[in-house]
Amino acid sequence: MIRVSAIQQLCNMPQAQAYQHSAELIFTASNNGADLVVLPELHSGAYFPQREDKQFFNLAQSIPGDFTKHFASVAKRAGVVLVSSMFEKHNNKYFNTAVVFDSDGTIAGIYRKTHIPEDPGFYEKFYFANGDGQIKPITTSLGKLGVLVCWDQWFPETARTMAARGANMLIYPTAIGTIPEDNDNGAFLDAWITIQRSHSIANALPVISVNRVGLEEDLLSTVKSIDFWGHSFITSAMGELLAQADETPQIIYADIKLDNTLKTRRMWPFYRDLRPSLYSLPRSICD
């Protein structure tokens, strides 16, 4: 049994304050028995992709660096496996990168966001190159973590690839919300939950999806503000909602058993019947 937790936090604050705020929440989660703690996407300050501005490239850090030094220390002191998210500079490229720390403070692995969105107010293609690595789980003392990031959550292929490569759970640090012109009556939020639950169902894996929360204004942005809608959640290996946040800052928890995946795959034996030779996603449609 593993207790997992999702820290749905306010992020719109100076970096030093955000480092401290996340650290305090990680210690709180640890004190509440969490073995695994997941932070939202790019949690160390305002969501800078609200606008395209070259100065924000100064926020990027290398690995190792101040960011990894800080959160390695927090993970070790809290005694938790920690999934964090940062703006990474690597050689001449910049990535949207999740960094996983084991509970001894070592870096268990990193994952560079595979799919990069680009929408008014979410100008990520300006900042981030496409992830350049394999889609594969990160091995930790708690098992193999299928860490993906935000926009990846809309692609069943990323979940399947992680699962086929042995992930024990799927984890999505996220930054999603509405801009003032949005008027979708909640259809987008509902779709966001639905598609991630479907990855849980198709692969018999728990899903931990952790969103930012709160209104972030940027008067120089074309959209002027984004209201990050929270609603982080954790599913069972059958896609059931074990815990779900509302639209306020909070930490949610769930106790999960990794061997439920084996049991669920015997009950729902989709893997027995996969026929990869018949599936086609022509590379020509996007490469």
Next chain:
Amino acid sequence: MIRVSAIQQLCNMPQAQAYQHSAELIFTASNNGADLVVLPELHSGAYFPQREDKQFFNLAQSIPGDFTKHFASVAKRAGVVLVSSMFEKHNNKYFNTAVVFDSDGTIAGIYRKTHIPEDPGFYEKFYFANGDGQIKPITTSLGKLGVLVCWDQWFPETARTMAARGANMLIYPTAIGTIPEDNDNGAFLDAWITIQRSHSIANALPVISVNRVGLEEDLLSTVKSIDFWGHSFITSAMGELLAQADETPQIIYADIKLDNTLKTRRMWPFYRDLRPSLYSLPRSICD
């Protein structure tokens, strides 16, 4: 604008009676303005895979045959595009086959179920060979229909393949329900709806899922009965439920615009960002 309909019907009756019952419901749907009518899986009688019994192979028919003759005539007289489902004998193999008739009574195409389930009470691997064709849409006067069958609905790959090959909608004739020993508090039904809505969301396509309904007893079966739970539904191109049945016999309708797919793919530009070269589903895991 196309009016689509799903006929959630009782099927547990002699074949001649089932033929007549489906025909009456198709005419009703047509009278209510339906352009496209979808029947549930294996609608021409009791769900015989409740047990393994060689005598049931006598139910299989060739194409063309009595089944196609009957439903071609009904489609033509009702003036609808019709998605039907049958037990097909083809050379020395037997398939679980969807047959699509255009509104002039011609056979627009067939689809042989790709993934065959096998569970107590659902002994389909005894009867049906794996579908041997490509997963590709069937062209009709109403557009390209992405016709799949039941168990296929649990595989995001089949939906993606249909979509990548130009399907305008996804259609799932289905036979799903509970056996007396099931005690899942509705988790299975919820998962069934969730994963199919996810195909709608991932691909920006309407989904029409049509289930059998009603208790079918078979005292020679190991499970003794299956309660087909109905709950057929139709989604928008954003995965929203436009119509949903309860657990009683009924016809549901929805008006859909095929150009909503284009609009939705501009709003949710997942296809822009697909990276097929990174997705992996090793053939070794099942072939």
